[in-house]
Amino acid sequence: MSPAPDTATATAPVIAARRLVKTYGIGDAVVHALAGVDLTVQQGDYVAIMGSSGSGKSTLMNILGCLDVPTTGRYLLDGIDVGGLDERQLSLVRNRKIGFIFQSFNLVPRTNALAQVELPLAYAGVKAAERRRRAMAALTMVGLADRAEHKPNELSGGQQQRVAVARALVTSPAMLLADEPTGNLDSHSTKEVLGIVDRLNDSGRTVVLITHEDEVAHHAKRVIRLVDGLIVSDERQAPVEGPPPAMAGAAGALTRGGVR
Amino acid sequence: MNPLETLRFAVLGLSANKVRSGLTMLGILIGVAAVILLLAVGNGSSQAVKDSIDALGTNALTVSSGAGFGAQSTATSTKPLTIDDARALADQSQAPDIKGVAPEVQTSQTALYEGTSHTVSSVIGTYPAYFEASNSKVVQGDYFSNDDVLAARKVAVIGSTTATDLFGTASPIGKKIVLGGTPLTVVGELATKGSGTGFQDPDDVIIAPLPTVQNAYSGFGSLSQILVEASSADTTTQAQNEITTVLMGTHGIKDPTAVDFRVSSQTTLLSTRSSTTQTFTVLLGAVAAISLLVGGIGITNIMLVTVTERTREIGLRKAIGAPKGVILSQFLAESTLLSLIGAGLGVAVALIGAHFTIVGIKPVVIPASVWGAFAIAVAIGLFFGSYPASRAASLRPIEALRHE
Numbered sequence A: 001m002s003p004a005p006d007t008a009t010a011t012a013p014v015i016a017a018r019r020l021v022k023t024y025g026i027g028d029a030v031v032h033a034l035a036g037v038d039l040t041v042q043q044g045d046y047v048a049i050m051g052s053s054g055s056g057k058s059t060l061m062n063i064l065g066c067l068d069v070p071t072t073g074r075y076l077l078d079g080i081d082v083g084g085l086d087e088r089q090l091s092l093v094r095n096r097k098i099g100f101i102f103q104s105f106n107l108v109p110r111t112n113a114l115a116q117v118e119l120p121l122a123y124a125g126v127k128a129a130e131r132r133r134r135a136m137a138a139l140t141m142v143g144l145a146d147r148a149e150h151k152p153n154e155l156s157g158g159q160q161q162r163v164a165v166a167r168a169l170v171t172s173p174a175m176l177l178a179d180e181p182t183g184n185l186d187s188h189s190t191k192e193v194l195g196i197v198d199r200l201n202d203s204g205r206t207v208v209l210i211t212h213e214d215e216v217a218h219h220a221k222r223v224i225r226l227v228d229g230l231i232v233s234d235e236r237q238a239p240v241e242g243p244p245p246a247m248a249g250a251a252g253a254l255t256r257g258g259v260r
Numbered sequence B: 001m002n003p004l005e006t007l008r009f010a011v012l013g014l015s016a017n018k019v020r021s022g023l024t025m026l027g028i029l030i031g032v033a034a035v036i037l038l039l040a041v042g043n044g045s046s047q048a049v050k051d052s053i054d055a056l057g058t059n060a061l062t063v064s065s066g067a068g069f070g071a072q073s074t075a076t077s078t079k080p081l082t083i084d085d086a087r088a089l090a091d092q093s094q095a096p097d098i099k100g101v102a103p104e105v106q107t108s109q110t111a112l113y114e115g116t117s118h119t120v121s122s123v124i125g126t127y128p129a130y131f132e133a134s135n136s137k138v139v140q141g142d143y144f145s146n147d148d149v150l151a152a153r154k155v156a157v158i159g160s161t162t163a164t165d166l167f168g169t170a171s172p173i174g175k176k177i178v179l180g181g182t183p184l185t186v187v188g189e190l191a192t193k194g195s196g197t198g199f200q201d202p203d204d205v206i207i208a209p210l211p212t213v214q215n216a217y218s219g220f221g222s223l224s225q226i227l228v229e230a231s232s233a234d235t236t237t238q239a240q241n242e243i244t245t246v247l248m249g250t251h252g253i254k255d256p257t258a259v260d261f262r263v264s265s266q267t268t269l270l271s272t273r274s275s276t277t278q279t280f281t282v283l284l285g286a287v288a289a290i291s292l293l294v295g296g297i298g299i300t301n302i303m304l305v306t307v308t309e310r311t312r313e314i315g316l317r318k319a320i321g322a323p324k325g326v327i328l329s330q331f332l333a334e335s336t337l338l339s340l341i342g343a344g345l346g347v348a349v350a351l352i353g354a355h356f357t358i359v360g361i362k363p364v365v366i367p368a369s370v371w372g373a374f375a376i377a378v379a380i381g382l383f384f385g386s387y388p389a390s391r392a393a394s395l396r397p398i399e400a401l402r403h404e
């Protein structure tokens, strides 16, 4: 994949989606999961996508994460038209540019936390020693350095989710996508995970997350609401530049408190 | 990802389900071991046949009385073989391709030596030419001579089994044994011939001068058979024709389809037998190959189950950027590793098993079969693993993640 020139990255939005349509099924059974979504997300933004169940949030997220392709419409990621990429290039994009966090079943079974976090680096061809160092740093960042040897079934739900966050950020991707990352967590674990996400955004990473909870949405700089595959509202809660609202409000206390 | 990394993932994947991996390996193990071992048994039996051809002497022809089974002979009466027949065959002018003639009488007697008793399955009375024609060599002492035959001396050359049974480890040379009531002095011991072709032990034998045996046991009637040595392996056919002509003369037979004797060469007899063992080897090999194939199908089966089971994991790996090639090589590495370990253990089992005698045959491992079976097993792992692996690799990430 040919990376976009540096000058372009500085100005081009991370996400530029035009009239995304996704339909499932045919004939009478056709479902318009997305009915023409236009979305532009600038570098460093923190977007929460909300909407009732079945409104197309996950569908949109999967397309943004290059896991799925839209039926029609264009999607530019970092200025590159994803529709024109082949399989191999797509796997490179997923590896280098995107960090994905799912609601559940996030971790590779029977693989310890360290190996888990090393995985994207292994796929990127990073050498073993370097990989270990960076994976350890990522685990330390999410406060799980002492759980490096634990397998998924030996970790709590919140810890698993934090390992997933570490894995998503270890390659330093331009964009962090999270589909209800706290959906299965209690309020304490939710705070921990969100604290980490806030800090990542503070350090300049673009974040898009799906949530059902208003408390989670309060962490975002921008809230988008979907209804029946269409964007019905798009509110800005904080400027793109500057810290996320939760960190600005609590002057960092929440973050510190959040990460144990 | 480097090959070592791929291998490590494969080992992890296999060890995640040890019982299943073990059973799959067992299938390949049995297949490979069966191929090597069964071919070794086949090879061992044909080796035994080859050895016995050498043991019997390739130039030897046996003349026996009677029309023989399945022969088209229309002989109405049968004249027995006599010393005169043997003399006629020894005539160089009539039979130029015959090098030696040894008339034989055969009987079975009990031998005694200092209270040890042993039933000798074949006591042969013959001429010294017998030793060369039948490829019997002495390891101790000497053969008896023409003089011994003329004087009907009570001497004997004994086979190695007979020697061990009667004398143990002591040298039998010069000792006197009592064979069927007649004392005989042992002058020589024959080299061991080995298991031979028939059910009889060719080393359980006592060979004595013809008149001595006739005198003591069989009487001066007919001969059991005449052993003829052709001048070379190439002239056995000519020698066979000469024998027929000479004996038709002595027996007064005009019609070549009505002969009352049989001439059989050891080589023709044995070539029939070795072609039988060849068929046997091919059959064994085919059975073994089928079991290897079944082992291969076992690999496909288990890899398909593994892929299905791990579909979501595959989706997850793809979501974090695993290229198609990595997924493909991971599953291929798993299936190849399965067959590789299975084949390795199979080779080990076969090599250990080849030390034992199987159904009376000492297996002789064919080195090519070891490499062949090993290579085929690994190829099977690659081949049968490639379908499940490519299925895993071509899964769309979103579909794999949504898999239930």
Ligand SMILES: Nc1ncnc2c1ncn2[C@@H]1O[C@H](COP(=O)(O)OP(=O)(O)OP(=O)(O)O)[C@@H](O)[C@H]1O
Pocket (backbone or CB within 6 Å): A024, A025, A031, A032, A033, A051, A052, A053, A054, A055, A056, A057, A058, A059, A060
């Ligand atoms: N593979 C599919 N085949 C058919 N229809 C689908 C498929 N995936 C999603 N849909 C439909 O598309 C619509 C949007 O689904 P989506 O998963 O995007 O909803 P969501 O907003 O993420 O809901 P939730 O909040 O419950 O996760 C739904 O009506 C769903 O039934």
Ligand SMILES: [Mg+2]
Pocket (backbone or CB within 6 Å): A057, A058, A059, A179
């Ligand atoms: Mg969803």
